[in-house]
Amino acid sequence: MSLIRLLAPLALLLTPAVALAQDANQTPTQAVAQGMQPLVGQMFEGGIKIHAVAAESDVLVVTVDATQGWSGLSRDEAVQSFLGGFCGGSDNSDFFKANGLRIDTLDRGASLTKGQVLRACPPKAK
Numbered sequence: 001m002s003l004i005r006l007l008a009p010l011a012l013l014l015t016p017a018v019a020l021a022q023d024a025n026q027t028p029t030q031a032v033a034q035g036m037q038p039l040v041g042q043m044f045e046g047g048i049k050i051h052a053v054a055a056e057s058d059v060l061v062v063t064v065d066a067t068q069g070w071s072g073l074s075r076d077e078a079v080q081s082f083l084g085g086f087c088g089g090s091d092n093s094d095f096f097k098a099n100g101l102r103i104d105t106l107d108r109g110a111s112l113t114k115g116q117v118l119r120a121c122p123p124k125a126k
Helices: 003-012 016-021 029-033 074-088 095-096
Strands: 048-056 059-066 100-108 111-112
Touching: 003 111, 016 100, 029 048, 029 059, 059 074, 095 100
Parallel strands: 059 100
Antiparallel strands: 048 059, 100 111
């Protein structure tokens, strides 16, 4: 099973619908991050684990950890797989109207590499 197929359900949780149940004191980004907390610690194919989900201002930060190292899959491939699941299945343009998304990576719990903040889904390959 591909990493895209495994990460797609996770990415669907980023939809604005999660923010509908937000606490009055939360920003929409904080509400999405809170809604994704049950996924922290979940392991995916290739030893990829969701290490943390947090809100930094208007940016949702998802940190993934390659618990067995990046030997079988590069950081870029993991990030692209996540984005493929998030951007490929539905129109998430509403999410990006008020939020950014950053995917950070860890290598066996160390060596944090911060990703770039995305304000829109990348263009689809033709």
